Amino acid sequence: xxxxxxxxxxxxxxxxxxxxxxxxxxxxxxxxxxxxxxxxxxxxxxxxxxxxxxxxxxxxxxxxxxxxxxxxxxxxxxxxxxxxxx
Amino acid sequence: xxxxxxxxxxxxxxxxxxxxxxxxxxxxxxxxxxxxxxxxxxxxxxxxxxxxxxxxxxxxxxxxxxxxxxxxxxxxxxxxxxxxxxxxxxxxxxxxxxxxxxxxxxxxxxxxxxxxxxxxxxxxxxxxxxxxxxxxxxxxxxxxxxxxxxxxxxxxxxxxxxxxxxxxxxxxxxxxxxxxxxxxxxxxxxxxxxxxxxxxxxxxxxxxxxxxxxxxxxxxxxxxxx
Numbered sequence: 001x002x003x004x005x006x007x008x009x010x011x012x013x014x015x016x017x018x019x020x021x022x023x024x025x026x027x028x029x030x031x032x033x034x035x036x037x038x039x040x041x042x043x044x045x046x047x048x049x050x051x052x053x054x055x056x057x058x059x060x061x062x063x064x065x066x067x068x069x070x071x072x073x074x075x076x077x078x079x080x081x082x083x084x085x086x
Numbered sequence: 087x088x089x090x091x092x093x094x095x096x097x098x099x100x101x102x103x104x105x106x107x108x109x110x111x112x113x114x115x116x117x118x119x120x121x122x123x124x125x126x127x128x129x130x131x132x133x134x135x136x137x138x139x140x141x142x143x144x145x146x147x148x149x150x151x152x153x154x155x156x157x158x159x160x161x162x163x164x165x166x167x168x169x170x171x172x173x174x175x176x177x178x179x180x181x182x183x184x185x186x187x188x189x190x191x192x193x194x195x196x197x198x199x200x201x202x203x204x205x206x207x208x209x210x211x212x213x214x215x216x217x218x219x220x221x222x223x224x225x226x227x228x229x230x231x232x233x234x235x236x237x238x239x240x241x242x243x244x245x246x247x248x249x250x251x252x253x254x255x256x257x258x259x260x261x262x263x264x265x266x267x268x269x270x271x272x273x274x275x276x277x278x279x280x281x282x283x284x285x286x287x288x289x290x291x292x293x294x295x296x297x298x299x300x301x302x303x304x305x306x307x308x309x310x311x312x
Binding site: 064 | 104174
Protein backbone atom coordinates (compact mmCIF):
# COMPACT_ATOMS: atom_id res chain seq x y z
CA UNK A 1 0.00 0.00 0.00
CA UNK A 2 1.45 3.31 -1.05
CA UNK A 3 1.65 6.04 1.50
CA UNK A 4 -1.03 8.71 1.23
CA UNK A 5 1.58 11.42 1.66
CA UNK A 6 3.28 10.41 -1.64
CA UNK A 7 0.29 11.64 -3.64
CA UNK A 8 0.03 14.87 -1.72
CA UNK A 9 3.70 15.80 -1.97
CA UNK A 10 3.91 14.74 -5.64
CA UNK A 11 1.00 17.10 -6.22
CA UNK A 12 2.72 19.90 -4.27
CA UNK A 13 5.95 19.43 -6.26
CA UNK A 14 4.06 19.40 -9.58
CA UNK A 15 2.09 22.54 -8.70
CA UNK A 16 5.15 24.53 -7.68
CA UNK A 17 7.28 23.32 -10.62
CA UNK A 18 4.40 23.91 -13.03
CA UNK A 19 3.76 27.44 -11.82
CA UNK A 20 7.50 28.24 -11.95
CA UNK A 21 7.61 26.83 -15.48
CA UNK A 22 4.63 28.99 -16.42
CA UNK A 23 6.19 32.12 -14.95
CA UNK A 24 9.87 31.83 -15.95
CA UNK A 25 10.23 28.53 -17.84
CA UNK A 26 12.09 28.18 -21.15
CA UNK A 27 10.28 29.44 -24.21
CA UNK A 28 7.43 31.15 -22.37
CA UNK A 29 7.58 34.14 -24.71
CA UNK A 30 5.35 31.96 -26.89
CA UNK A 31 1.87 32.02 -25.25
CA UNK A 32 1.10 28.49 -26.46
CA UNK A 33 4.09 27.11 -24.52
CA UNK A 34 2.93 29.08 -21.48
CA UNK A 35 -0.59 27.67 -21.75
CA UNK A 36 0.72 24.12 -22.04
CA UNK A 37 2.91 24.65 -18.97
CA UNK A 38 -0.17 25.47 -16.88
CA UNK A 39 -1.28 21.88 -17.48
CA UNK A 40 1.58 20.60 -15.28
CA UNK A 41 0.31 22.69 -12.37
CA UNK A 42 -3.25 21.52 -13.14
CA UNK A 43 -2.20 17.86 -12.76
CA UNK A 44 -0.62 18.74 -9.41
CA UNK A 45 -3.86 20.35 -8.18
CA UNK A 46 -5.76 17.24 -9.33
CA UNK A 47 -3.45 15.04 -7.20
CA UNK A 48 -4.03 17.29 -4.17
CA UNK A 49 -7.82 17.06 -4.64
CA UNK A 50 -7.41 13.28 -4.95
CA UNK A 51 -5.60 13.12 -1.59
CA UNK A 52 -8.44 15.00 0.07
CA UNK A 53 -11.15 12.77 -1.54
CA UNK A 54 -12.82 15.78 -3.16
CA UNK A 55 -14.47 13.67 -5.86
CA UNK A 56 -17.03 16.13 -7.28
CA UNK A 57 -14.49 18.95 -7.11
CA UNK A 58 -11.92 16.80 -8.94
CA UNK A 59 -14.34 15.87 -11.74
CA UNK A 60 -15.53 19.46 -12.14
CA UNK A 61 -11.96 20.72 -12.03
CA UNK A 62 -10.88 18.38 -14.84
CA UNK A 63 -13.78 19.63 -16.98
CA UNK A 64 -13.13 23.29 -16.09
CA UNK A 65 -9.39 23.14 -16.77
CA UNK A 66 -10.06 21.62 -20.20
CA UNK A 67 -12.50 24.43 -20.99
CA UNK A 68 -10.04 27.07 -19.72
CA UNK A 69 -7.30 25.64 -21.98
CA UNK A 70 -9.70 25.74 -24.93
CA UNK A 71 -10.65 29.38 -24.16
CA UNK A 72 -6.99 30.43 -23.89
CA UNK A 73 -5.98 28.63 -27.09
CA UNK A 74 -8.93 30.23 -28.89
CA UNK A 75 -7.86 33.67 -27.66
CA UNK A 76 -4.25 33.05 -28.77
CA UNK A 77 -5.22 31.84 -32.23
CA UNK A 78 -7.70 34.69 -32.75
CA UNK A 79 -5.20 37.31 -31.63
CA UNK A 80 -2.57 35.82 -33.93
CA UNK A 81 -4.98 35.90 -36.87
CA UNK A 82 -5.76 39.54 -36.18
CA UNK A 83 -2.03 40.22 -36.21
CA UNK A 84 -1.49 41.50 -32.67
CA UNK A 85 2.05 41.17 -31.40
CA UNK A 86 2.15 38.47 -28.72
CA UNK B 87 -0.09 24.10 15.87
CA UNK B 88 -1.20 26.28 18.73
CA UNK B 89 -4.17 25.11 20.75
CA UNK B 90 -6.05 28.32 20.07
CA UNK B 91 -7.30 26.98 16.72
CA UNK B 92 -10.46 24.94 17.25
CA UNK B 93 -10.43 21.79 15.08
CA UNK B 94 -13.66 19.72 15.20
CA UNK B 95 -13.33 16.01 15.98
CA UNK B 96 -14.87 15.01 12.63
CA UNK B 97 -11.79 16.26 10.76
CA UNK B 98 -9.44 13.33 10.25
CA UNK B 99 -5.91 13.70 11.68
CA UNK B 100 -4.32 13.26 8.28
CA UNK B 101 -6.16 16.33 6.97
CA UNK B 102 -5.03 18.30 10.02
CA UNK B 103 -1.42 17.19 9.48
CA UNK B 104 -1.56 18.26 5.80
CA UNK B 105 -3.09 21.65 6.56
CA UNK B 106 0.12 23.68 7.03
CA UNK B 107 1.96 22.29 3.94
CA UNK B 108 -1.15 22.80 1.80
CA UNK B 109 -1.62 26.41 2.97
CA UNK B 110 2.04 27.19 2.25
CA UNK B 111 1.85 25.53 -1.19
CA UNK B 112 -1.16 27.68 -2.03
CA UNK B 113 0.58 30.84 -0.86
CA UNK B 114 3.79 30.03 -2.78
CA UNK B 115 1.89 29.25 -5.97
CA UNK B 116 -0.19 32.42 -5.67
CA UNK B 117 2.96 34.46 -5.05
CA UNK B 118 4.73 32.97 -8.09
CA UNK B 119 1.71 33.79 -10.23
CA UNK B 120 1.41 37.36 -8.95
CA UNK B 121 5.15 38.03 -9.36
CA UNK B 122 4.95 36.66 -12.90
CA UNK B 123 2.04 39.01 -13.65
CA UNK B 124 3.89 42.02 -12.24
CA UNK B 125 6.88 41.45 -14.56
CA UNK B 126 4.61 40.90 -17.56
CA UNK B 127 4.09 43.57 -20.21
CA UNK B 128 1.93 41.48 -22.52
CA UNK B 129 -1.77 41.28 -21.60
CA UNK B 130 -2.34 37.79 -22.96
CA UNK B 131 0.58 36.32 -20.98
CA UNK B 132 -0.75 38.03 -17.84
CA UNK B 133 -4.13 36.41 -18.48
CA UNK B 134 -2.51 32.96 -18.67
CA UNK B 135 -0.74 33.66 -15.37
CA UNK B 136 -4.03 34.52 -13.63
CA UNK B 137 -4.86 30.85 -14.17
CA UNK B 138 -1.89 30.00 -11.89
CA UNK B 139 -3.13 32.44 -9.22
CA UNK B 140 -6.49 30.66 -9.43
CA UNK B 141 -4.75 27.34 -8.75
CA UNK B 142 -3.24 28.80 -5.58
CA UNK B 143 -6.72 29.86 -4.47
CA UNK B 144 -8.08 26.35 -5.11
CA UNK B 145 -5.32 24.73 -3.01
CA UNK B 146 -5.99 27.13 -0.13
CA UNK B 147 -9.69 26.22 -0.20
CA UNK B 148 -8.98 22.48 -0.58
CA UNK B 149 -6.76 22.54 2.53
CA UNK B 150 -9.90 22.78 4.70
CA UNK B 151 -10.45 19.17 3.64
CA UNK B 152 -14.13 18.69 4.55
CA UNK B 153 -17.38 18.89 2.59
CA UNK B 154 -17.19 22.64 3.07
CA UNK B 155 -14.08 22.72 0.87
CA UNK B 156 -15.85 20.79 -1.84
CA UNK B 157 -18.82 23.14 -1.68
CA UNK B 158 -16.50 26.17 -1.98
CA UNK B 159 -14.31 24.78 -4.80
CA UNK B 160 -17.24 24.43 -7.24
CA UNK B 161 -18.26 28.13 -7.26
CA UNK B 162 -14.56 29.05 -7.31
CA UNK B 163 -14.11 27.06 -10.50
CA UNK B 164 -17.15 28.67 -12.13
CA UNK B 165 -15.98 32.15 -11.16
CA UNK B 166 -12.46 31.49 -12.50
CA UNK B 167 -13.89 30.16 -15.76
CA UNK B 168 -16.20 33.16 -16.21
CA UNK B 169 -13.40 35.58 -15.37
CA UNK B 170 -10.95 34.12 -17.89
CA UNK B 171 -13.69 33.97 -20.53
CA UNK B 172 -14.70 37.60 -20.00
CA UNK B 173 -11.14 38.97 -19.94
CA UNK B 174 -10.13 37.02 -23.05
CA UNK B 175 -13.21 38.40 -24.85
CA UNK B 176 -12.26 41.94 -23.83
CA UNK B 177 -8.67 41.44 -25.05
CA UNK B 178 -9.83 40.02 -28.38
CA UNK B 179 -12.45 42.68 -29.08
CA UNK B 180 -9.95 45.45 -28.24
CA UNK B 181 -7.35 44.09 -30.64
CA UNK B 182 -9.95 43.47 -33.34
CA UNK B 183 -11.20 47.05 -33.00
CA UNK B 184 -7.62 48.39 -33.06
CA UNK B 185 -6.63 46.50 -36.20
CA UNK B 186 -10.02 46.85 -37.89
CA UNK B 187 -9.86 43.27 -39.13
CA UNK B 188 -12.50 40.58 -38.67
CA UNK B 189 -11.76 36.93 -37.86
CA UNK B 190 -13.84 33.84 -37.24
CA UNK B 191 -15.60 33.45 -33.91
CA UNK B 192 -13.88 30.09 -33.38
CA UNK B 193 -10.85 29.77 -35.65
CA UNK B 194 -10.25 26.13 -36.60
CA UNK B 195 -7.62 24.61 -38.86
CA UNK B 196 -10.19 22.21 -40.35
CA UNK B 197 -13.58 23.09 -41.74
CA UNK B 198 -16.36 21.94 -39.42
CA UNK B 199 -18.97 21.67 -42.13
CA UNK B 200 -20.14 18.25 -40.97
CA UNK B 201 -23.46 16.53 -41.49
CA UNK B 202 -23.77 15.86 -37.73
CA UNK B 203 -23.74 19.55 -36.88
CA UNK B 204 -26.77 20.27 -39.04
CA UNK B 205 -28.95 17.27 -38.14
CA UNK B 206 -28.03 16.19 -34.60
CA UNK B 207 -27.91 19.37 -32.40
CA UNK B 208 -31.58 19.34 -31.41
CA UNK B 209 -31.51 15.66 -30.49
CA UNK B 210 -28.22 15.91 -28.58
CA UNK B 211 -29.35 19.06 -26.74
CA UNK B 212 -32.69 17.48 -25.73
CA UNK B 213 -30.92 14.37 -24.38
CA UNK B 214 -28.33 16.40 -22.45
CA UNK B 215 -30.95 18.76 -20.96
CA UNK B 216 -33.26 15.87 -19.99
CA UNK B 217 -30.40 14.00 -18.31
CA UNK B 218 -29.29 17.22 -16.57
CA UNK B 219 -32.84 17.81 -15.28
CA UNK B 220 -32.88 14.25 -13.95
CA UNK B 221 -29.59 14.79 -12.09
CA UNK B 222 -30.60 18.32 -10.86
CA UNK B 223 -28.30 20.45 -8.75
CA UNK B 224 -24.90 21.67 -9.83
CA UNK B 225 -23.81 18.64 -11.90
CA UNK B 226 -27.11 18.53 -13.76
CA UNK B 227 -26.84 22.23 -14.47
CA UNK B 228 -23.39 21.76 -15.96
CA UNK B 229 -24.60 18.94 -18.22
CA UNK B 230 -27.70 20.84 -19.36
CA UNK B 231 -25.56 23.94 -19.91
CA UNK B 232 -23.24 21.89 -22.13
CA UNK B 233 -26.32 20.82 -24.11
CA UNK B 234 -27.49 24.43 -24.55
CA UNK B 235 -23.98 25.57 -25.49
CA UNK B 236 -23.60 22.78 -28.04
CA UNK B 237 -26.95 23.74 -29.59
CA UNK B 238 -26.05 27.44 -29.73
CA UNK B 239 -22.58 26.90 -31.18
CA UNK B 240 -23.77 24.51 -33.88
CA UNK B 241 -26.56 26.93 -34.81
CA UNK B 242 -24.34 30.01 -34.70
CA UNK B 243 -23.46 29.73 -38.38
CA UNK B 244 -27.13 30.25 -39.20
CA UNK B 245 -27.61 33.12 -36.75
CA UNK B 246 -29.07 33.20 -33.23
CA UNK B 247 -32.03 35.50 -32.52
CA UNK B 248 -30.59 38.18 -30.26
CA UNK B 249 -33.59 38.75 -27.98
CA UNK B 250 -33.50 35.10 -26.80
CA UNK B 251 -30.50 36.03 -24.66
CA UNK B 252 -32.39 38.68 -22.70
CA UNK B 253 -35.03 36.02 -21.93
CA UNK B 254 -32.37 33.57 -20.79
CA UNK B 255 -30.76 36.16 -18.52
CA UNK B 256 -34.17 36.92 -16.96
CA UNK B 257 -34.97 33.24 -16.36
CA UNK B 258 -31.55 32.84 -14.77
CA UNK B 259 -32.33 35.65 -12.32
CA UNK B 260 -35.69 34.08 -11.38
CA UNK B 261 -33.96 30.73 -10.80
CA UNK B 262 -31.47 32.45 -8.52
CA UNK B 263 -34.42 33.80 -6.47
CA UNK B 264 -35.88 30.25 -6.26
CA UNK B 265 -32.57 29.06 -4.84
CA UNK B 266 -32.55 31.83 -2.24
CA UNK B 267 -36.19 31.14 -1.30
CA UNK B 268 -35.26 27.46 -0.90
CA UNK B 269 -32.53 28.37 1.59
CA UNK B 270 -34.88 30.71 3.46
CA UNK B 271 -37.51 27.95 3.78
CA UNK B 272 -34.86 25.67 5.29
CA UNK B 273 -34.39 28.05 8.19
CA UNK B 274 -37.88 29.54 8.62
CA UNK B 275 -40.04 26.43 8.03
CA UNK B 276 -37.81 23.40 8.68
CA UNK B 277 -40.83 21.05 8.42
CA UNK B 278 -41.05 21.77 4.66
CA UNK B 279 -37.45 20.62 4.09
CA UNK B 280 -38.35 18.53 1.03
CA UNK B 281 -39.88 21.55 -0.74
CA UNK B 282 -36.84 23.61 0.19
CA UNK B 283 -34.49 20.90 -1.09
CA UNK B 284 -36.22 20.76 -4.46
CA UNK B 285 -36.43 24.56 -4.76
CA UNK B 286 -32.70 24.83 -4.11
CA UNK B 287 -31.78 21.87 -6.35
CA UNK B 288 -33.78 23.03 -9.37
CA UNK B 289 -33.00 26.70 -8.82
CA UNK B 290 -29.29 26.02 -8.97
CA UNK B 291 -29.88 23.62 -11.89
CA UNK B 292 -31.54 26.33 -13.99
CA UNK B 293 -29.02 28.92 -12.84
CA UNK B 294 -25.97 26.88 -13.81
CA UNK B 295 -27.56 25.70 -17.05
CA UNK B 296 -28.13 29.32 -18.08
CA UNK B 297 -24.52 30.23 -17.34
CA UNK B 298 -24.34 29.46 -21.04
CA UNK B 299 -26.38 32.64 -21.40
CA UNK B 300 -23.27 34.50 -20.30
CA UNK B 301 -21.40 33.27 -23.35
CA UNK B 302 -24.43 34.11 -25.44
CA UNK B 303 -24.60 37.70 -24.17
CA UNK B 304 -20.91 38.19 -24.90
CA UNK B 305 -21.23 36.66 -28.35
CA UNK B 306 -24.41 38.59 -29.16
CA UNK B 307 -22.59 41.26 -31.08
CA UNK B 308 -20.52 38.74 -32.95
CA UNK B 309 -23.20 36.21 -33.91
CA UNK B 310 -25.15 37.16 -36.96
CA UNK B 311 -28.46 38.59 -35.87
CA UNK B 312 -31.65 37.41 -37.48
